[in-house]
Amino acid sequence: MPISCLALAPVPRAMASSSSSPLTRAHRASTSTSSVAAALLASASPIPPRRFIQLHAHLLRTGLLIFSPVTTTSAFLSLAAVSLPSHRALAVLDHHLTTPHYLPSTFQCNSILRALSDPSDALRFLCRVRALGRRGNAFTLAILLKPRCSLAHARQLHANVVAEGHLRDALLATSLMRCYANRGDGDGARKLFDEMPVRDAVAWNVLITCYARNRRTKDALKLFEEMRGKDSESEPDDVTCILLLQACSSLGALDFGEQVWAYAEEHGYGGELKVRNSLITMYLRCGCVDKAYRVFSGTPQKSVVTWTAMISGLAANGFGNDAISVFEEMIRSDVAPDEQTFTGVLSACSHSGLVDEGFRFFDMMRCEYGLKPNVRHYGCIVDLMGRAGLLDEAYEFVTNEMKVAPDATIWRTLLGACRIHGHVDLGERVIGNLIELKAQQAGDYVLLLNTYAAVGEWSKVSEIRKLMQEEGIQTTPGCTTVEHNGTVHEFIADDDAHPRKVEIYENLSEIYKQLRIAGYVPNVSSELHDLDSEGKESALTYHSEKLAIAFALLVTPQHRPIRLAKNLRVCVDCHNFTKMFSAIYRRIVIVRDRTRFHHFQGGKCSCNDYW
DNA sequence: GTAGGGTTAG
Structure with a gap:
């Protein structure tokens, strides 16, 4: 509201008293300026600091502030809080709190708190009114829970929530959990969660999100069991399924992901687009292209997210041409691609060496779709x-x-x-x-x-x-993992920590024997040390991938693909080794490394950049 | 009586 319009605004009842008090006399003395002042106080919208100082002077001069009732002072302080920088507002607040007759109500405290932008200043103000004997309520705490408050701040508010008995307020408690989660304090979030007398599904979901985003993905998965256990009051919902599927994607935990999907279908979430999109991504991030495609095809109302998930996943798995076909089908279905779709399409081209197509799509993105x-x-x-x-x-x-x-x-x-x-x-x-x-x-x-x-x-x-x-x-030392019966087995080069190490090494030497007969020659250029060629060869022999393959061969049934996850890129020699292995042993090997997937089958790999 | 706050797909 422009200030010039305010002169006509009505004076609040508190100020328009009819008795002949000093307030009324002062009021009569400068009616027009005072009505502007009153309107400013009533509107509580920020005004420039200079104008605020003028207003302050005016209120003091006319006695409006000194003799005013609590409501006016509180309105004035709220205005200070929105108009002045936080620390200056706090100084004004402090000054007024020392006035013997002034003590704002809880409601008024909350209005002032809401206006203070800096959470620490808000907390300081709260301490001051507490010292004067004014207690806060659940609203007070909710106002103080700013999304990015510090950990110390969150802990202090946590103490207040407990002390004032607001743990039953699920929304308040979960937003506090969210503060811990934002600051990466999973234990803090868990502690609060355990203190809550009733935990609804959202509280569980916040905890799962917190774990998943703070590198505690396995703990996030454990919560699924806990949530379904007999002591839990809530059942996993669609959001829980989405969160767990995301966690499985990042871990490559296929079996677990399928359990979550079975649950989702049983409980009627199987048709939800967001859940299906997460499932498609999970399958693709586990290298299961066929299963992902089946879910994708069975999704009637595909959104740009569905298409993009499929395109990017095919690209990462080395199926560049299929990714492009799906993209063309998307265009035919009249779904507009966005920036992320083109990231998938272009990565399909780059991973599959489709240079001309890549440039064509890059132009299409800019010219036809106007995307930057x-x-x-x-x-x-x-x-x-x-x-x-x-x-x-x-x-x-x-x-x-x-x-x-x-x-x-x-x-x-x-x-x-x-x-x-x-x-x-x-x-x-x-x-x-x-x-x-x-x-x-x-x-x-x-x-x-x-x-x-x-x-x-x-x-x-x-x-x-x-x-x-x-x-x-x-x-970083190279490390390869294999999931077997829900347990993740980890291998590093020359590993001798595994309980079945004897069998593994025997198995690996047998594989080497078979591969050499078929013509495998170690590619010594992958070994970085300046060793003689014999030394290089022996350094390559026990790379983590090879140990993991030897182990997986022991435990994975013949009809199932061998799935490995590697923290770095697959080296050239291990790549050659795995190609030959897939041919001689007639096995599908799917390796997820830092940048992409490698599907090995019949002596070939889906990627084209190892030579 | 007023006022505030939680999770979610590529």
């Missing part, structure tokens, strides 16, 4: 050029043609291409750019090291190794 490419789209184009061997062109593209600033991922993509093509000079320039961005990681040095190793520059290799040692850059 983001850094991920550019990343796909750089990847596409890099894989096609157009390295200098890619560098030129990054430095001169991109409309957004290149991030570390863009440079890493290019570095990966330098590794594939053994382009040492460019690799050095690219790592220079990463250093400039202060974003270099151990993996980047390893890529550069690989590039030198690929062209046999062993002196450079040892130089980089020395540099890494001096700078204290730690490489």
Whole structure:
């Protein structure tokens, strides 16, 4: 409301008293200015700090503030809280709280609290009124629960919630849980959860979200059982299913994901689009392309999310042409693709080496759909050029043609291409750019090291190794996991920790024997140390993938695919090894590594960039 | 009597 309109606004009842009190006299003395003041107080909308100071002076001069009832003072303080910077507002509040006759009601305290933008100032104000004997209620605490409040703040409010007996207020307690979750304190959220007398499904869901987002994915899955247990008052709902399916996606926990899906169907959530979309993603992130496609086909009302999930999943699994077919079908079905759809389509092109198609879709995205490419789209184009061997062109593209600033991922993509093509000079320039961005990681040095190793520059290799040692850059040890009967088995190179290690090593040597007969030769360029070729060969023998395959062969029935998850990229030698293994042993092996899936079958792999 | 607050698909 513009200030000029306020002169006609009615004076609040509290100020328009008919007795001849000092308030009324002062009021009569300057009726028009006072009615503006009254309107400002009544509206409680922010005013510029200068105007606030004028108002303050006016109220003091006319005695309106000094002799005013509690309501006026509270309105004035609320106005201070919205109009002034938090700390200045607090000073005004403090001053008025020392006035002997002034004590705002709980309702008025809440209005003032709502107006204070800084949570710590709000808490300080609350302490002051508490000291004066005014108690808060559930609203007071809800107002103080700002979404991004600090952990200390959350703990203090938690204590208040307990002390004032508001644990039964499920909404209040869950928003407090959310504060812990936002700050990554899963234990704090759990403690509060355990204290709640009644936990509804939302409370469970908040806890699951908290665990899943704070790298406690397995704990998130455990909650599913707990939630269905006899001591729980609530049943998992559709949101629970979505959250659990997401957790299974990130863990690659296929069996668990299917249990969640069975539950969802039994309880009538099987037709919900969000649940189905999560299921499609889960299957794709576990490498089950067929099952994902079946669910996808059985989904009648596909949204852009459904299509994008399928396209991106096919792309990550190495089925670039299928991803493009699905994209074309999407266009025919009149569903408009968005930025994320194009990220999937472009990554399909880059992962499958479809250079011309990639550029065609990149143009389509801009010209036909008017979408602005983001850094991920550019990343796909750089990847596409890099894989096609157009390295200098890619560098030129990054430095001169991109409309957004290149991030570390863009440079890493290019570095990966330098590794594939053994382009040492460019690799050095690219790592220079990463250093400039202060974003270099151990993996980047390893890529550069690989590039030198690929062209046999062993002196450079040892130089980089020395540099890494001096700078204290730690490489992540390669680790491969296999899920068997719900237990995750973890392997690192030369592992001797597994209880079945004897069988595993015997099995691996038998596999080697069979593969050598079929013509397998170790690819020593993957080993980074400057060992003689015999030394390199033996270093490659017990890579974590190979140990995991030997174990999986022991425990996985013949008709089921062997599923592995690797924390880094699969090395060239393990890639060759697995290809041959899939042919000789007639097994499907699905490996999820840091960037994508590899489907090995009959001596071939779905990806095309290992040579 | 007023006022406030929770989870969810690519």
